[in-house]
Amino acid sequence: MLPAIEVKHVSKRYGAVRALDDIDLEIHSGEFFALLGPNGAGKTTLISIIAGLSLVDSGDVTVMGHHVIRNYQQARLNLGVVPQELVFDPFFTVREILRIQSGYYGITGNNRWIDEIIERLDLADKADTNLRALSGGMKRRVLVAQALVHKPPVIILDEPTAGVDVELRQTLWDFIKQLNQDGHTIVLTTHYLEEAETLCNRVAMLKQGKIIALDSTKNLIGTMTSGQTVKLKILPDKLPPVLRPLLIAQAYGLHELRIENYAHIEVILSALRAADIQIVEMHLQQPDLEDVFLKLMRKNKESA
Amino acid sequence: MTGFVTLLYKELLRFWKVGFQTIMAPMVSTLLYLLIFFHVLEAHVEVYPQVPYPVFLIPGLVMMAVIQNAFANSSSSIIQSKISGNIVFILLSPISYQAIFLAYILASIARGLLVGLGVYVVTLLFFDIPLELPGWALLFVILGSAILGALGLIAGIWADKFDELAAFQNFIILPLTFLSGVFYTIHSLPVGWQYLSHLNPFFYMIDGFRYGFFGVSDISPYISLAIVAICLVMISMLAIHLLKKGYKLRH
Numbered sequence: 001m002l003p004a005i006e007v008k009h010v011s012k013r014y015g016a017v018r019a020l021d022d023i024d025l026e027i028h029s030g031e032f033f034a035l036l037g038p039n040g041a042g043k044t045t046l047i048s049i050i051a052g053l054s055l056v057d058s059g060d061v062t063v064m065g066h067h068v069i070r071n072y073q074q075a076r077l078n079l080g081v082v083p084q085e086l087v088f089d090p091f092f093t094v095r096e097i098l099r100i101q102s103g104y105y106g107i108t109g110n111n112r113w114i115d116e117i118i119e120r121l122d123l124a125d126k127a128d129t130n131l132r133a134l135s136g137g138m139k140r141r142v143l144v145a146q147a148l149v150h151k152p153p154v155i156i157l158d159e160p161t162a163g164v165d166v167e168l169r170q171t172l173w174d175f176i177k178q179l180n181q182d183g184h185t186i187v188l189t190t191h192y193l194e195e196a197e198t199l200c201n202r203v204a205m206l207k208q209g210k211i212i213a214l215d216s217t218k219n220l221i222g223t224m225t226s227g228q229t230v231k232l233k234i235l236p237d238k239l240p241p242v243l244r245p246l247l248i249a250q251a252y253g254l255h256e257l258r259i260e261n262y263a264h265i266e267v268i269l270s271a272l273r274a275a276d277i278q279i280v281e282m283h284l285q286q287p288d289l290e291d292v293f294l295k296l297m298r299k300n301k302e303s304a
Numbered sequence: 305m306t307g308f309v310t311l312l313y314k315e316l317l318r319f320w321k322v323g324f325q326t327i328m329a330p331m332v333s334t335l336l337y338l339l340i341f342f343h344v345l346e347a348h349v350e351v352y353p354q355v356p357y358p359v360f361l362i363p364g365l366v367m368m369a370v371i372q373n374a375f376a377n378s379s380s381s382i383i384q385s386k387i388s389g390n391i392v393f394i395l396l397s398p399i400s401y402q403a404i405f406l407a408y409i410l411a412s413i414a415r416g417l418l419v420g421l422g423v424y425v426v427t428l429l430f431f432d433i434p435l436e437l438p439g440w441a442l443l444f445v446i447l448g449s450a451i452l453g454a455l456g457l458i459a460g461i462w463a464d465k466f467d468e469l470a471a472f473q474n475f476i477i478l479p480l481t482f483l484s485g486v487f488y489t490i491h492s493l494p495v496g497w498q499y500l501s502h503l504n505p506f507f508y509m510i511d512g513f514r515y516g517f518f519g520v521s522d523i524s525p526y527i528s529l530a531i532v533a534i535c536l537v538m539i540s541m542l543a544i545h546l547l548k549k550g551y552k553l554r555h
């Protein structure tokens with residue numbers, strides 16, 4: 001099937017900074033994809049290039065098969081972008097700007113969909129308010145709304161939940177999830193890794209302009225982490241020798257032990273009991289994307 | 305087509321919503337010019353036979369208002385969007401570069417013409433101004449505002465800050481306007497200056513425009529028309545080229 005986004009050998013420099021270094025990436029139609037990485041990794045640069053806001057030094061990008069430069073009109077019709085910066089046009093109200101935005105994409109009489117977006121993003125109270133008078137989080141919602149007016153097959157959200165309150169974050173993701181179920185391809189960046197973990201089926205991790213990991217969320221967590229662990233604080237603070245092989249980390253007086261499954265906890269408990277050791281504190285740890293992220297970033301620092 | 309119409313509508317609304325500042329204020333300042341010149345130079349010799357100086361002056365001042373406001377409209381719109389960042393909405397849109405260009409230029413023409421018309425109508429209350437060949441006047445005012453709209457677009461794209469835009473205005477637009485014969489006929493100048501004036505494209509706009517009022521001009525209106533049209537084509541091509549290349553708009 002035609003990829004929703006295809007990035008081929010894309011490089012981009014800003015002076016001495018290699019913002020993107022020979023990036024190859026294919027995002028399939030219907031995916032819910034996360035682009036993760038620390039500040040300055042190149043996420044926004046990559047998105048800007050896909051959106052045609054920045055120009056590559058070398059390489060090619062297509063959106064739904066349309067080259068973003070040679071066939072820019074088709075490419076842009078197929079794309080909705082929520083920019084990271086909070087930008088807005090202070091001359092208009094929310095509804096006015098959504099009508100204007102529809103017009104840019106050649107759509108007239110879009111009121112029903114505009115009403116629905118306004119409703120879903122909880123902007124109904126502010127629909128006739130000038131954008132200048134909205135709070136930061138509200139402006140962010142309007143940005144999301146603007147990206148959706150033309151129901152683009154591919155939607156890219158650059159940190160859409162930055163500065164957005166918990167409740168709206170939930171409603172926003174519900175809305176985006178539904179769009180994904182309806183067949184829209186979603187690409188997002190976020191620094192809240194648990195969002196990416198619950199929502200996205202595939203993840204690319206970027207660092208210093210390079211993709212350092214690209215896999216399904218499940219695989220990444222499965223292969224990049226040491227599985228489930230249990231953290232224990234014990235008294236006396238001396239781990240019985242039989243448990244030593246399980247130890248993977250020790251910090252703040254906590255011993256972190258690898259476990260294969262929940263039954264394994266039983267083994268550990270009985271070993272402690274046999275050695276007459278008391279448990280002061282115990283936490284069960286599920287590996288998550290954050291572990292993968294931290295591990296990858298650390299590993300890359302060593303190799304760099 | 306809808307994209308173009310919407311952008312045009314937005315650009316028109318942008319200045320219309322602040323009409324006091326974008327239409328009324330420049331009208332008032334142009335009329336003040338007229339008042340001052342009228343009082344200081346009332347006794348000035350007739351430039352054309354049977355045409356008193358204030359009446360000679362009015363088309364020039366109207367054109368000057370048109371020029372300044374056409375330029376101000378596109379340049380300020382672009383630079384404001386650039387600085388506030390909301391230009392991304394236009395850059396992200398599928399509107400063609402030619403359509404973007406046309407929308408900005410038409411909005412500039414509209415504002416230029418509104419201000420010019422306003423000044424003209426007010427002066428009609430006080431002076432008897434002939435309008436011998438309205439078609440010529442209209443043609444030149446439209447071409448002139450289109451050129452300045454396109455120049456404004458280029459200046460807005462080029463400038464990174466408001467003071468750079470102001471420099472463009474003060475060092476290019478303003479001298480070209482003042483030295484174009486707004487306030488005089490170039491035949492009153494020394495020969496050397498006359499030649500220099502012929503290198504100024506604004507001279508032809510104003511001379512052609514004035515021809516529409518008095519049926520007399522320093523130079524054949526056909527020549528002026530040709531020169532003004534060529535200027536418009538060249539400046540438009542440059543503006544569209546910059547939009548296409550994303551010069552200072554797409555990094």
Ligand SMILES: Nc1ncnc2c1ncn2[C@@H]1O[C@H](COP(=O)(O)OP(=O)(O)OP(=O)(O)O)[C@@H](O)[C@H]1O
Binds near residue numbers: 040043045
């Ligand atoms: N317009 C620009 N001019 C110069 N350097 C730039 C420009 N835009 C980005 N950069 C540089 O390119 C690199 C990548 O920046 P980018 O904005 O893509 O990072 P990011 O992954 O989006 O980070 P964040 O999570 O902070 O949003 C950074 O080193 C940044 O300083």
Ligand SMILES: [Mg+2]
Binds near residue numbers: 043084158
């Ligand atoms: Mg970013």
